[in-house]
Amino acid sequence: MLGMGIKIPKEIKHILGKLRTSGFEAFVVGGCVRDLLLGNEPADWDITTDAQPEETQKLFPNSFYENRFLTVTIQTGSKKDNLKEVEVTTFRSEAKYTDKRHPDEVKSAETIEEDLGRRDFTVNAMALQVQSSKIKDQNDQLRQSYSEASNARFKIIDPFNGQKDIATKIIRAVGNPEERFSEDALRMLRAVRFACQLDFAIESETFDAIKKNAAWLRAIAKERVRDELAKILMSDKAADGIELLKDSGLLKYIIGELEKGVGVTQNRHHIYTVYEHNLLSLKFAAQKKFNLEVRLASLLHDIAKPEVKGGDGPEATFYNHDFVGARFAARILERLKFSNETIDKVALLIRSHMFVYDVGVVTEAAIRRLLKRVGPQNMQDLIDLRVADRLGSGVPKAQPYRLRHFQYMVEKVQYDAVSVKMLKINGNEIMRILKIPPGPKIGAILDVLLAEVIEEPKKNEKKYLGKRIKELNEIDLSQLRQMAKERIEEKKEEEDLEIKGKYWVK
Ligand code: ATP
Ligand code: MG
DSSP states (O other), X not given: OTTTTOOOOHHHHHHHHHHHHTTOOEEEETHHHHXXXXXOOXXXXXXXXXXXXXXXXXXXXXXXXXSSSSEEEEEOOOSSTTTSEEEEEEOEEEOOBSSSSSBSOEEEOSSHHHHHHTSSBGGGOOEEEEEESOOOSSHHHHHHHHHXXXXXXXXXXXXXXXXXXXXXXXXXXXXXXHHHHHHOTHHHHHHHHHHHHHTOEEOHHHHHHHHHHGGGGGGSXXXXXXXXXXXXXXXXXXXXXXXXXXXXXXTHHHXXXXXXXXXXXXXXXXXXXXXXXXXXXXXXXXXXXXXXXXXXXXXXXXXXXXXXOBSOGGGOBOTTHHHHHHHHHHHHHHHTTOOHHHHHHHHHHHHTTTOOOOXXXXXXXXXXXXXXXXXXXXXXXXXHHXXXXXXXXXXXXXXXXXXXXHHHHHHXXXXXXXXXXXXXXXXXXXXXXXXXXXSHHHHHHHHHHHHHHHHOGGGOOHHHHXXXXXXXXXXXXXXXXXXXXXXXXXXXXXXXXXXXXXXXOO
């Protein structure tokens, strides 16, 4: 089976060939060998060699070497994202670890076996030797001969039985798991990540070592934890991943707040506990291939429910869980060093996730008000979140088709004005017509116009607005502000009441 169907891109063959004709050893290594054996396209290509970085650099003028980890990056000129830059790393062994984070020093190793021995899991600890029957010195000829797949032969260097673990779908630490996790505690989280991405099981000794030492994760930089978490969430098995994090004891050190929902029952609108529902919502968000922000929001949208729960049994309430939850989620994502953009987006989605969408109840004006509050660019994500939420509720009337109807209505109003920018009159025109200087009054007038146009889109018309601003000019500033506010907020409260009546969960 080995080597069957494996295709090595010509850029990679070129690099391997050049290193080897210069007298060095060179292998494709790590995650990309695993991906090749699984028949998947590697996310990136890594090469390992016994050439020192300076020697590699000399062979490849289009390369740079600017880290301490013996890695030279070669620019191949390829247009493919996963081939543009290829990393060539000198055989490494990692010597001493004192802080469960990173080696105190990075040392080059003598052999490929030594290099493979410092890698995390058996399935990631294989190397592929690509042999060509026609190795030539001339680069052009070389490129030519290597690009012919039939000339390539493969040898797999697999000292830790990674191929067997691939065949039986197992994530197993290389060597003693506890020792390996003490060197770098992130590996515990990577075990869960690979289990999710590959749909593999974690071997029992490896899993026990995670359970025993999960607290070591505290030593790890939050950025590294974040990146692994994002990969877990973006995998098809995202919800299983969170469950695995909980069972292994790692979740406490990532999003411990989720565990507060364990065993917390909801009310007559839900059959699942808060924790189960959060996970199920994520499961459906992953199944529907929603983006990272929506997946984060699905997982965290009810994070505040244990905190705000009122009463118990079928009539329990969760007032304000959306607003409080948005704050909790923002705090969690800040702690995990997500970007401000991601944090703001997820918080907005969670804050807004209780919007009314019932056929016959929701009006076009209500949809325009919602669009004004969340911004048209966030509407699809908000609907996606609600789809995941409803599917994850497990009640028979999850009825996501009603959301499709809502979506249709959103499309129907898409050209209606929902922001001041979309009004058929602007500040300059108002100043010219009313002969007034710049000042806060202009903005206040625009806000009132917008509130009125949101109620009745046909009022967004130059002649009408030109007349209306003359009437509004007679009203003083604080009253204008009040008018704009009342319109939007009065309606908002109406909506909230409807939700409370309908779901008992507002
Ligand atoms: P992907 O690129 O899909 O995220 P990968 O397996 O290629 O997965 P990388 O983080 O790119 O993972 O690392 C490449 C290889 O380097 C891994 O396959 C593994 O052999 C090794 N490696 C990466 N991180 C560690 C680590 N923390 N401890 C030990 N070995 C590691
Ligand atoms: Mg990789």
